[in-house]
Amino acid sequence: MLQATNLTKKYGDFTALNGLNLSINSGDIFCLLGANGAGKSTTINLFLNFIEPSGGQATINSMDVKQYPKETKQLLSYIPENLMLYPNLTGLENLDFFCGLGGKRYSKEQLEELLAQSGLQPDFIHQRVSSYSKGMRQKVGIALARARGAGVLLLDEPTSGLDPKASNEFSELLLDMKEKGVATLMATHDLFRAKDTGTHIGIMKEGVLIEQFKSEDVSFQDLEKLYLKHMHN
Amino acid sequence: MYLLIIKQFIRSKAVILTTILILVLGLISIFIGNQFLVKQEKAIAEVTRHQQEHIERNVSWIDSDMGLLLYYLRFALINTPDNLTALSIGQRDVNSGIQSVTIRTLEGQKYDTDLNNPTNLQSGNLDFGFVIIYLFPLLVIAFTYDLLSEEKEKGTWRLVAIQSQSVRGYLIKKLSVRAALLYLALFVLFAIAILKLSLPINEVLMAFMALSILYLTFWLALSFWIVSLQRNSSFNLLTLLSLWVALAILLPASVNNFVANQYPVPEALSTMVKQRDGYHEKWDMEQEVTMNKFFAHYPEYQKYPLPEGNFSWLWYYAMQQMGDDESRQQSEAMRKKIMQRERASSAVALFVPTMHTQLIFHDLARSSLDDHLKFLDQTSAFHEKMRLYFYPKIFENASISDVDWKQFKPEYFADKPDINWARSMFPLLLFIIGFALWSIINLKKLKVT
Numbered sequence: 073m074l075q076a077t078n079l080t081k082k083y084g085d086f087t088a089l090n091g092l093n094l095s096i097n098s099g100d101i102f103c104l105l106g107a108n109g110a111g112k113s114t115t116i117n118l119f120l121n122f123i124e125p126s127g128g129q130a131t132i133n134s135m136d137v138k139q140y141p142k143e144t145k146q147l148l149s150y151i152p153e154n155l156m157l158y159p160n161l162t163g164l165e166n167l168d169f170f171c172g173l174g175g176k177r178y179s180k181e182q183l184e185e186l187l188a189q190s191g192l193q194p195d196f197i198h199q200r201v202s203s204y205s206k207g208m209r210q211k212v213g214i215a216l217a218r219a220r221g222a223g224v225l226l227l228d229e230p231t232s233g234l235d236p237k238a239s240n241e242f243s244e245l246l247l248d249m250k251e252k253g254v255a256t257l258m259a260t261h262d263l264f265r266a267k268d269t270g271t272h273i274g275i276m277k278e279g280v281l282i283e284q285f286k287s288e289d290v291s292f293q294d295l296e297k298l299y300l301k302h303m304h305n
Numbered sequence: 306m307y308l309l310i311i312k313q314f315i316r317s318k319a320v321i322l323t324t325i326l327i328l329v330l331g332l333i334s335i336f337i338g339n340q341f342l343v344k345q346e347k348a349i350a351e352v353t354r355h356q357q358e359h360i361e362r363n364v365s366w367i368d369s370d371m372g373l374l375l376y377y378l379r380f381a382l383i384n385t386p387d388n389l390t391a392l393s394i395g396q397r398d399v400n401s402g403i404q405s406v407t408i409r410t411l412e413g414q415k416y417d418t419d420l421n422n423p424t425n426l427q428s429g430n431l432d433f434g435f436v437i438i439y440l441f442p443l444l445v446i447a448f449t450y451d452l453l454s455e456e457k458e459k460g461t462w463r464l465v466a467i468q469s470q471s472v473r474g475y476l477i478k479k480l481s482v483r484a485a486l487l488y489l490a491l492f493v494l495f496a497i498a499i500l501k502l503s504l505p506i507n508e509v510l511m512a513f514m515a516l517s518i519l520y521l522t523f524w525l526a527l528s529f530w531i532v533s534l535q536r537n538s539s540f541n542l543l544t545l546l547s548l549w550v551a552l553a554i555l556l557p558a559s560v561n562n563f564v565a566n567q568y569p570v571p572e573a574l575s576t577m578v579k580q581r582d583g584y585h586e587k588w589d590m591e592q593e594v595t596m597n598k599f600f601a602h603y604p605e606y607q608k609y610p611l612p613e614g615n616f617s618w619l620w621y622y623a624m625q626q627m628g629d630d631e632s633r634q635q636s637e638a639m640r641k642k643i644m645q646r647e648r649a650s651s652a653v654a655l656f657v658p659t660m661h662t663q664l665i666f667h668d669l670a671r672s673s674l675d676d677h678l679k680f681l682d683q684t685s686a687f688h689e690k691m692r693l694y695f696y697p698k699i700f701e702n703a704s705i706s707d708v709d710w711k712q713f714k715p716e717y718f719a720d721k722p723d724i725n726w727a728r729s730m731f732p733l734l735l736f737i738i739g740f741a742l743w744s745i746i747n748l749k750k751l752k753v754t
Contacts, residue, residue, distance in 0.1 A: 120467060122753040142470070150467045156460030160316035165309055172306040173468040173475060216468070 073098050073255040074224055078128035081114050088114040090279040101246060101256040103266035106276035107303055112259035116228050120150060132224055148224040149217035153232050155209045159202035163187055163212050166201055171219050190215035191241050207238030214245045227258040231265055243269040263299055267292045275302050310482045324490055327444050331494035334433040335501055338391030345386050345402060352381045352403055353715050360710050372618025372699045379405045381715035382687045384680040387671050388502045389509060393434035395672025404684045408695055410628030411688045412580035412636055415681055433498060434666045437517050438659055439553050445524040446545040448483040452476060454538040466753045473748050484525050491517060512724050513669050519733040520662045526740035533747035552659045560653045568646045572639035576632050583631030587624040599623035602630060609700040618699050647674050655732045665729045669722050676720060683718045
């Protein structure tokens, strides 16, 4: 469903991503680990078509995101590290607004249900987003992904800064979406979350995907050792 | 969708405050316009009453000398303000709208004006035209400068870019919501002005409103063009404020200065000197010199013999006539120069939307220099009419009681503004289309990161 073929991004002499080959199928959660500047966000930005590749291609459902920007955009949802919503609107209004931007209309009850399914406390649904915590905003993001019915979910360090409870709730929502066949690419620093939630794990360093394996094939301790080994070499 | 964009916009306290502020300023401007109209109406009523009393009083005192009576009698010509003048007072506060003239030398009387408080003149009028031309653009800037940059700076733009089917369409929707609020504020103020000032719903008002809408649209287009450059909020704000200063203050002042230097009017002084000399030096000349010139001007009065002696009203009014006749060349040259200034300003204004709008507002509201020049022309014609009526009576020393003095009520001048829709609207339309197309081109390369 999500495929990177020799995907490369250069900024002048600097290579941010170097020949990435990656394949994520329906129901997979692929966690990209790596230090800052390893190329994780660049990979996500390339799939989002926010930046143009210097070489190779990123495809969603076999469609090149550069050639078919509108079609591929319809297939994906995106939650950044710090999901920013309109503070003057309530959570429900934000959800309604962003669904409307994508041409989808839902009734008030449906929107309330989507937010409730995403774990947002009912008391907050009709409160302005200016009073929301980061975790609550991320839940609106999940509700939005559900509302879009997108088959692909791109997450850029979504649990960064969340408390363990909120982080755990977020993982449960991801697993729920996995069950629905959503293909997820998540950039993260959180080894525990990657092992716990991901079906596949990749380790990136200096723009190169140096390791990729199924998460069930490694224990958490082995993952930690492997990660640290690559980071220190 | 639109409802949510509206909610998102109007829930901002700054938006509510600035909208209330412009509405309050608009209301004040309408009340100032109303005060101007009331003052004018009061002055007109006063002049009508005063002229009747003035004639009756003088006729009762001077009952046998027509020449002496006409030395004192004044006849008023009133440049009736349209109610629309209240929206754009223009030069009406410095140029008198009432000319009360004797049949003596006209030239010196034409430029008599009301007494004004110079402090008030310095600050100018906060009329509705001022609110539209100077203050509404600031509101346009406040509403639109961060149309896109705010989204990028606050982090919502990435989500919008992914969710939206057309980001350009979304930006245009945002702009249209802001434009709708601005137009609504403008319409509310126009509605209040129509009711308060009893403005007739006619072509002139329609032209005034259409120009106001186009002017706001020009600022919206200009602002959107700056937004389309995709720079940060502070850059957008500073650039737009600089453009406002340039378009609203610097360029009009520079153009006025340039035009004044390009077309100096030394005739303003020489006309005054000539008309004074034209009359006063005749006291030291042979009467025949004056009379020859007078009869050359009015051959029909040659039939009146010059009475013998040192003084006669025929000679006196002939001397007065010479004040006008001998300063005519300077007076016409001055008029020509003033018209040249007006035309040059109008031509340059085609490229300066603020100036253009202001000049057209003045034209429509009949508060322009052009309108005042037409009034002065009408004053000359009115003065000539009175002279031609009274000259034979003076020269024959007709009986004062034979004249129906009640017929001399103030006369009115009310020119209908010529509405040139193409010239009024086309320059602004061109700017709007130009900036809109340029913005669309810029937004084809819409950056997300």
